[in-house]
Amino acid sequence: MPSTEERPRLGGESGEVVVVGGSAAGLYTAATVASGGRKVRVLESRPDFEPASRSLIVTDQFRTQLGTAASESIVNEIRRFELFTDGRSAQVVLARPDLIIERSRLIPALARSAQRAGAKLSFATRFLGLAPNGRGLRVEVDSAGQREELHADSVVGADGASSRVARSAGWPPVETVPLVQAIVRLPKDHPPDTTRVWFVPDDTPYFYWLIPESSERGALGIIGEEGRDTKKCLSRFLEKRQMEPLEWQGARIPVYRGWVPVRRRIGNGEVYLVGDAAAQVKVSTVGGIVTGLRGALGVGQSILRGGRNKELTALRRELATHWLIRRALHHFQQKDYSQLVDLLNVSTRESLGAINRDESTRLLWNVVCRQPRLVLLGLRGLLMGRSLKD
Ligand SMILES: Cc1cc2nc3c(=O)[nH]c(=O)nc-3n(C[C@H](O)[C@H](O)[C@H](O)COP(=O)(O)OP(=O)(O)OC[C@H]3O[C@@H](n4cnc5c(N)ncnc54)[C@H](O)[C@@H]3O)c2cc1C
Known part of the structure; x- marks a missing residue:
């Protein structure tokens, strides 16, 4: 990356959108907003956009979301799941393989897309806090050891599970x-x-x-x-x-336990949250890449166009279904898992293999139509959870 991009002068311009956090959700938000013609600056506390290597598993929806940037990061494909519990097992063959992606390739690819769209990236720049300043928001940062202030109309918190942006703007912490x-x-x-x-x-x-x-x-x-x-x-x-x-x-x-509203007005400015900062994680499997990118797209579109956003409405529905599945499974005992694996008959396994877990409502509906006894098992799980809390 050019060295001028690494140490840009801060300051902030009128109409600028500041994205805090240069990982998956932040860089995708930056690319979306910059493609729509807005000035965007990404602040990242790490010294560069090359994070430590980590393999992540995602559904093939990731490929649809990212196109070329997706291809650059894929290192393996998964065609089969094997489920084990207490000596029992079941196999699910995937019609559309899951992808194993390498984060240390994904983040630089997303950074390049954001830059191509016009976003400016600032490394070694830590967000400290924000406050209204009449025109919008005053953003305080530590830039390589120096305290600086910049101005933004909108700030996007893409700074992960313990988001400082969320805390500064008054959101409660996520579990x-x-x-x-x-x-x-x-x-x-x-x-x-x-x-x-x-x-x-x-x-x-x-x-x-x-x-x-x-x-x-x-x-x-x-x-x-x-x-x-x-x-x-x-x-x-x-x-x-x-x-x-x-x-x-x-x-x-x-842990997603209900929709985190993604937007707050602070004075004349707006603050948004995306990705882990807004708990946009499938709580059934605890995967956050695909859902975080959906949140980033939705917030990016909202900043550009305002009003209700279909992507965010669909994401909310998706996350709620995973929360329902997690609640049903969370208090399962050994005998319940044994029964679950036994109930995965051929046609249920076909549904699990044909529809991916990022289309959970369709998946759930198909699975229970093919094996209605799973509904009873799920309901028992939900009731067990309730009686343990009582
Ligand atoms: C070990 C592990 C395995 C995982 N496996 C999977 C998996 O297989 N599949 C899957 O879908 N998900 C997986 N996840 C979850 C997934 O990695 C996250 O949901 C996703 O990375 C969240 O992206 P994000 O951009 O929202 O936040 P993050 O990736 O947390 O990025 C936040 C960014 O903000 C920066 N930042 C933080 N504070 C500041 C600040 N004050 N100022 C400036 N910058 C700041 C950080 O340096 C970081 O770059 C895994 C997570 C872990 C930890």
């Missing part, structure tokens, strides 16, 4: 859960096009996964509820399977 994963050598019996998922309710209300990033390596991970316990469970799981962690990765992931 988070720990995600821990170890990079491991892929076991000899593990095909590189297959993701394995284990339901072990004694360890976690979520699940374990092993996602191959190549024919040699994969990411074995768990989402838990308490950080230290989650790491201990993963260590035990690895030990039982005699797998050596080559590298550890982890962070806190937002």
Whole structure:
């Protein structure tokens, strides 16, 4: 990237949109808004747009969303899921393969798209706070150790789960859960096009996964509820399977528990949230890339056109369905998971393979039409959750 882009003079111009956070959601928002002709500046606290490597699994909707930038980051394709619980297993063959993408390729590709659209990117620039300033918003930043102020009409918080923009503008904090994963050598019996998922309710209300990033390596991970316990469970799981962690990765992931309104008016300015900052994460599987990009597109369009936005309405519906699925599964005991795997008959597995989890309402409808007993199991899960809270 040109060095002039790395250390631009701050200051801010009239009508400028400042995006805080130069990761997936922020850079996609910047590209969308800049393509519509608005001045956009992205502030990123890291020293460059080349983050540490991390493999992520996404549905093929990602390809539709990003086109060329998507192709540059794909490192593997997943054609099959194998689900395990208590000695039982089921297999789901995907009609449209899931994609394994490499974040260290995705972020630079998105940064280039945002720059091509006209956005200016500022590295080593940390957002500190914002306040109304009559014309719009005064944004305070630390730019390579120097305090500076700039002006913006709109600020977009794309600064992740513990968003400082959200806090500065008065949004309540989003709840988070720990995600821990170890990079491991892929076991000899593990095909590189297959993701394995284990339901072990004694360890976690979520699940374990092993996602191959190549024919040699994969990411074995768990989402838990308490950080230290989650790491201990993963260590035990690895030990039982005699797998050596080559590298550890982890962070806190937002838990979607209801729509976070994405826009607030502060004085004469507007503040928006996108991606993890707005908990735009599928809480059934805790995947946030595709949904965060949808949030970014919706907010980008709202900034350009105003009014109600169809993308955000559809995203809200999507996230609500995942929240319903999570509530149904969250208090499942071993016998419920065993029953769930037993109930996945051929036609149910066909639906799971044909419709991806980013079209969850259609998926849920198709699955329950083909196996109505799943509705009873789901309802029991919902009631169990309620009775445990009472
Ligand atoms: C280990 C791990 C595995 C995951 N696996 C998957 C997966 O397989 N599939 C999937 O879909 N999702 C996965 N996720 C979730 C996914 O990575 C996130 O949902 C997604 O990256 C969120 O993107 P974002 O742009 O909203 O926020 P982030 O990626 O968190 O980016 C926030 C950006 O804001 C910057 N920033 C923060 N504060 C400031 C500040 N004050 N000033 C300036 N900049 C700031 C940060 O440096 C960062 O670049 C995983 C997450 C983790 C941690």
